[in-house]
Amino acid sequence: MADASLDLECTDVTEGNYSEERAQKVATSRDAVVNGINVSNPQTPEFDAVTVFTDTSLAHDLLLVLHEHRKLEQLTDVTLNSGDLNISCHRSVLAASSTFFRAMFLDDLRESHEKVIHLHDVKPDMLEKIIDYLYLGCIEIRLSFAGDLLATACFLQYPKLVAECESFLKLHLNPSNCLGIHELADLYNRQHLMEDSWDYILANFMNVSLSKDFLSIKKEKLIHLISDKRLRVNREEIVLNACLKWVDFEPCRTKDFISVLKCVKLAFVDTAILNDVLMSSVLFINVEECRDLIKDSLNLQEMMVKEKQIRQPRSSMLQDVTVVVGGMTSDRKWQKEVIFYHEECWYFLTKLPFDHTDYTVTSIKEDMYIIGGFCEDHVCNYVWRYSFANNKWKQICGLQNARCNHASVSLNGKIYVVAGEDDANSLTNIELYDPGFESWSVIGDINPINSNLSLAAMQNKLYIVGPLTFTRVCSLQVFDLETLECTVILTSGMTRSMFPVVTLQHNLFLLGNCKMKEVMILDPDTMQMVASEPMRYKRNCPTATIVNGKIVVTGGELQQHVNKVESFDPLLNKWVGETPMPTGLCFHGCVAGLKYIGPPFSWIKLSTQL
Structure with a gap:
């Protein structure tokens, strides 16, 4: 100037x-x-206006210019070599973008003085893609090379690109690539990708076992896989067949196969399949240890069938079934039969070991509980637990207060028993049972209510429906399990009592609250009710539960006790008639239970009245 x-x-x-x-x-x-030019206001010399100009495209524009320089080999000062590929670059750009290159050029290493850097462990095409990414700020990732790109980005230390490759691979996991991706994640210590790919393998084992990569899996990894409690298969022969295919792929694996076979739950493989393997497989004919293991499993199956003990199958082989417990028949007699419903048929379980009545039934996963009731001439505090695993009943710690005509529900692995009556008075207290401590404790009270109550639970709250004693109006009470406070909610439209209430999709379903077939959905946040699809059958006092995401309604009374069963699918918004119970029941228990139904057991189908 x-x-x-x-x-x-x-x-x-x-x-x-x-x-x-x-x-x-x-x-x-x-x-x-x-x-310097003075442009300040001469009248106010102390004032100095300020602005900051930011050119948001400057950095990107500079990179584009440097990219052109690199392509023309202008002002470049280092060459990266991989195989037959040589790429001219700027040391400053490389050092600014990666701690790998920063250490190489600034820590007085040998490479800091060399004009050509040889990267022997990097694939040429991946190196070229990453250098373009440095100068352009974008890169195309395809499934065909995403694994190689992640490996190169890990080696050259580009964490953002590594994270993007991880997300991409996680999104595109499939049975053919999941084993390879898990191995890659393990090699480069990518913990999240390793966990995600392992979870995928466990959840899709059957399809994964059909892939080529499965045949090359190492013995230790196979043992780890089939021993994982989270492995999801619906039949154990899937695991056995996969292991047999794996050992047949390389005959040298035969000598160590016994360690793999011990991890297969052979007692839950169909007996005919075990006998066929034992008689026809060269492996089991020639290897005594493997042959003896099959024989021992066949003997264990006989003992399991004889004792009706299921032992411990994989959790994925347990099925959610509808269980109906006891109840009163049309001739006013209480029965002791326990039955379950699976694939349109009813089957027997072990009978109730007692004669008392007016109890409640609830369940927690693989256990079912019978609570309280009326025994001979008095109200009792008895509690019985049924294990679906061993098909047996066991009496456990009793209630603090004997009661009948009460309600019970399970939530978050604990049981809550509400109200009812003892030999002399109506009860208002709530008892909590924690299976971990095997003890009962009183945690609070509700407002006085008649014995004709229904109970549901969700989101750390108990929802009690029934006529308040002092008004005789059917009302909703909400007991907060955190504050231990009970609130009466004024609602309209509940003109009946002794109708079931269940929770589904964060809502309360009131089944027959005004009319016998009517269904209302109550939003617990707004306390607003809307009508839903009505039930197919009229009946008083049915029982209901949730099985596989559907509402199942059983039994009830309409002049005489009915055996009708129906289910509601919220996705289809439709009620469907199911196979009727063997006999009409009322005041029975109806819960969901996790039960193993596969080999070696055969269950007696019920097609006639009990």
Whole structure:
């Protein structure tokens, strides 16, 4: 700027245009360059306006220019070599983008002085993609090379690109690539990808076992896989067949196969399949240890069938079934039969070991509980637990307060028993049972209520429906399990009592609250009710539960006790009739239970009245 002013001054003199006024302008221009231009308000000299200009595209534009320089090999000062590929780069760009290159060029390593850097452990095509990514700020990731790209990004230390490759691979896990991705994640210590790919393998074992990669899996990894409690298969022969295919792929694996076979739950493989394997497989004919293990499993099956003990199958082989417990028949007699429903048929379980009545039934996963009731001439505090695993009943710690005509429900692995009556009075307290401590404790009270109550639970709250004693109006009470406070909610439309209430999809379903077939959905947040699809059958006092995400309603009374069963699928918004119970029941228990139904057991189907 100063040179321009001087040039202007000389030109003006040469052309004869120089004047005092022009000289003053030239002098002012020179001062402005040297001392800075003063544009502040002369009236307020202390004021200095400020702005900050940010060119958001400058960094990107610079990279694009540097990219062009790199392509033309202009101003580059280092060459990266991989195989037959040589890429000219700028050391400063490499060092700024990666701790790998920063250490290489700034820590006085040998490479810091070399013009050519040889990267022997990097694939040429992956190196080229990553260098383009540095200069352009974008990269295309395809499933065909995402694994190689992740490996290269890990080696060259580009964490953002590594994270993007991990997310991409997680999104595109499939039975053919999940084993390879898990091995890659393990190699480069990518913990999240390792966990996600392992979970996928466990959840899709049958399809994964059909892939080529499965045949190459190491013995230790196979043992770890089939020993994982989270492995999801619905039949144990899937695991056995996969292991047999694996050992047949390489005959040298035969000598160590016994360690794999011990991890297969052979007692839950169909007896006919075990006998066929024992008689026809060369492996089991020639290897005594494997042959003996099959024989021992066949003997164990006989003992399991004889004792009706299921032992411990894989959790994925347990099925959610509807269980109906006891109840009263049309001739006013209480029965002791326990039955379950599976694939349109009813089957026997072990009978109730007692004669008392007016109990309640609830379940927690693989256990079912019978609570309280009326025994001979008095109300009792008895509690019985049924194990679906060994098909047996056991009496456990009793209630603090004997009671009948109460309600019970399970929530978050604990049981809550509400209200009812003892030999002399109505009860209002709530008892809690924690299976971990095997003890009962009173945690609070509800408002006085008649014995005809229904109970449901969700989101750490108990929902009690029934006629309040002092108004005789059917009302909703909400007991907060955190604050231990009970609130009466004023609702309309509940003109009946002794109708079941269940929770599904974060809502309360009231089944027959005004009319016998009517279904209302109550939003617990707004306490607003809307009508849902009505039930197919009319009946009083049915029981209901949730099985496999569906509402199942059983039995009830309409002049006589009915055996009708129906289910509601919320996805289809439709009620469907199911196979009727063997006999009409009322006041029975109806719960969901996790039960193993596969080999070696055969269950007696019920097609006639009990």
